[in-house]
Structures are given as C-alpha cells and as structure tokens.
C-alpha cells in the first residue's frame with residue numbers, strides 16, 4: 146500500500162491562508178486524528194486542528210474528497226489553515242507524527258495523478274509548465290496541455306493510425322485468403338497524407354521551450370556595422386561594449402527581453418569578418434555562425450546581396466547621410482529612437498505570426514521529437530504502395546506517439562483498435 150503524503154500546496158508562508166493537502170489511504174484517518182469527525186465528502190467544515198496531545202493548533206476548514214474521483218486518484222484531504230509560519234510548521238509537524246504519513250516529494254501529487262490514470266503524461270508536463278508560466282502565451286499553451294489538449298490530439302492521431310492500420314491489415318488478410326495480387330479496395334494514401342499534413346503543421350508551431358525561453362532574435366553582419374549599438378538600444382541598457390574599433394564584439398552576447406507580453410532572447414554576434422588570424426576572433430565568428438543557424442529571426446546589418454536567407458535586412462547608421470538603405474527592409478540607428486521603435490514593431494509582427502498556434506497547442510521539444518519520428522515513419526508509408534511496408538511503418542509511427550501518453554505502443558494500438566472497432570473476429 147502506498148504512503149500517505151502531505152504538503153503545503155499554497156504559496157510560501159506567511160500568507161492569509163495556507164492549504165495543506167493530504168493524499169493516500171490514510172488521508173481520512175489523518176483528518177480525523179487532527180480535526181475530529183471527518184466532514185461529509187466535498188463539504189467545507191470548520192474544525193479545530195489539534196496535535197497528538199490534544200493541544201489546539203489552529204481553526205481550519207477541512208475538506209474531504211474520497212478517491213478515486215480526486216486530483217490524485219486517492220483519498221484526499223485539504224486543510225485550509227491560517228497562513229502563518231508557526232501555524233503551518235505546527236500542523237506539518239503534527240501530520241508527520243501520524244503513522245503512515247510523510248511529507249510529499251516535489252511533484253508527487255501530480256505523479257500519483259499520472260500513475261492512477263487521472264492525467265496523461267502530456268497533461269502532467271502541461272501542469273508543470275503552467276506553474277512556471279510567466280507570460281500570457283505561456284499560460285494559454287500550458288493550460289491547454291494541462292487540460293489535456295496535447296493528450297487528446299495525440300490520442301486522436303493514434304486512433305486514426307489504428308483505423309488505417311486495421312484496414313490495411315484487413316486488406317492484407319484478404320489478399321492472402323483470396324490469393325490474388327491486387328485485392329482492390331482500400332487506399333490508405335489520402336488518410337495518411339491528411340495525418341502528415343496535421344503533423345507538419347503542429348511541428349511548424351514553436352515549442353513550449355521556445356515560448357518559455359523567448360524567440361531567438363540574432364543580430365549579425367560585418368564588423369563595425371553598428372550591431373552592438375543596436376543591441377544596446379533594443380535591450381535598453383549598455384550590455385554590449387561599443388567602440389569604433391572593428392571586431393569589438395568577440396563573443397556572442399545574449400539578453401532576455403520581454404516586450405508586449407512576448408519573450409525574446411536577443412543575441413549580438415561578432416562581426417563576420419572574411420578572414421582572421423586571431424584565434425579568439427575566429428571562435429567568436431564560429432559562435433556567431435552557430436547563433437545565426439539557430440535564430441528564429443535574423444537581423445542582418447550588411448549588404449543585402451550576402452544576407453542569409455530569410456533575414457530581415459537592416460540598413461544601419463540611418464542617421465548618417467548616404468547609408469544606401471534602398472534594398473533594406475528597414476533603416477535603423479541606435480541614435481534614432483523612432484527607428485528602434487519601428488524595429489520593435491516589425492519584430493512583434495513576426496513574433497505574433499510565429500506564436501499564433503492553431504488551437505493553442507504547443508509541444509515540448511521531447512514531444513516534437515517523438516512526433517517528428519512518427520512523421521518520418523509515416524512519410525515512408527506515404528511513399529510506397531506496398532501494403533506490407535505501409536503496415537510496418539504505421540506500427541513504427543505508433544510507438545513514439547504512444548510513448549507521449551506514457552502508454553505502451555502495442556497496448557495503445559490495441560486500446561484504440563478494440564475501443565473503436567468491432568471487426569467481428
């Protein structure tokens with residue numbers, strides 16, 4: 146039998162109210178030991194909480210939720226105490242003294258919810274993200290995951306995979322029995338390409354990590370273009386060293402900036418000089434190249450002709466006459482606040498496009514990796530008309546998706562299969 150766990154579930158004391166949660170088989174007896182008669186299920190009752198010697202510790206609201214229809218799937222008790230440090234410490238002390246009770250480890254309530262099938266893995270991760278969410282976008286996507294949007298989407302995909310697989314297998318059986326080359330009938334291709342299209346759209350949306358860590362905006366270009374000055378203007382402090390000496394920025398410099406509720410991670414890079422003998426400078430240039438490769442948005446301060454693909458082309462030092470800004474997307478200068486504001490507006494436009502996620506569903510990197518694996522398998526299935534290979538690739542595609550729900554692939558396949566189809570066999 147599992148331990149009964151308890152923890153302070155509300156914020157750090159002192160606070161107006163502290164909520165202590167107790168979960169496990171001994172939750173009800175613990176409530177009775179501390180607060181006398183257990184209140185009826187789901188009804189808040191005011192009780193005096195006492196220690197083992199009968200000394201009163203606090204007057205508290207006691208709530209009892211009988212399992213398994215609770216957050217953890219177990220019997221659950223909530224004590225809403227006064228939120229002073231001494232009160233919370235005394236009640237925790239009294240709980241720890243009860244047989245079979247121990248303090249919960251971090252995340253243990255959620256872990257039990259997962260183990261008892263109250264939530265799936267994607268929901269558990271969504272909950273973790275929700276607790277950490279700082280911006281509105283993060284909150285929305287994390288809440289969607291916590292409420293099961295990711296799990297539901299994945300479960301729906303698994304259902305569709307099994308539906309296709311079932312028909313492909315039936316076709317193969319039929320071909321065997323009839324002993325004919327082409328049994329005619331089912332063509333899985335349209336259903337497969339429809340799934341693939343959804344997966345690629347989901348993979349095109351930013352990851353949860355990207356929403357959390359910010360959109361990577363990288364400033365790059367030749368030495369002395371004014372990159373560091375622009376970086377400082379965007380960050381609004383003197384983060385980067387600016388000098389008239391070309392090659393001043395030798396490493397990459399990063400700053401997290403929150404603007405209009407959008408998290409950005411700005412990166413200033415070393416000027417991309419053609420050739421250099423200086424080892425440190427060369428490493429800086431390598432790092433700049435790596436930063437450019439991982440950028441969500443690249444701001445190129447240099448000749449448009451040599452701009453990396455997809456870059457926003459900025460004509461720098463716009464305060465000076467004759468900066469040749471004709472081919473640029475925007476003329477900017479750290480010395481002209483209006484141009485810096487215009488650049489922010491351009492960044493926000495693009496960021497919003499990147500963050501506009503269909504149905505508010507964002508995947509974590511690990512979930513994206515799993516979906517990408519599944520998509521690779523399905524891609525193979527899409528490119529062949531050999532039903533044996535299609536059947537095998539459908540199985541391969543199932544595994545990583547089932548893993549996302551914390552399910553065994555075969556089990557998931559069978560669940561979906563038997564849950565939805567009656568093949569009469």
Ligand SMILES: Nc1nc2c(ncn2[C@@H]2O[C@H](COP(=O)(O)OP(=O)(O)OP(=O)(O)O)[C@@H](O)[C@H]2O)c(=O)[nH]1
Nearest residue numbers: 369370371372373374389391392393394416478479
């Ligand atoms: N007039 C004018 N000068 C600027 C502007 N931005 C930068 N400068 C000057 O140009 C020089 C180089 O600026 P930085 O911002 O260090 O340029 P960088 O591209 O980071 O240079 P590296 O570190 O060599 O890659 C400095 O002397 C700046 O004062 C601008 O908007 N207008």
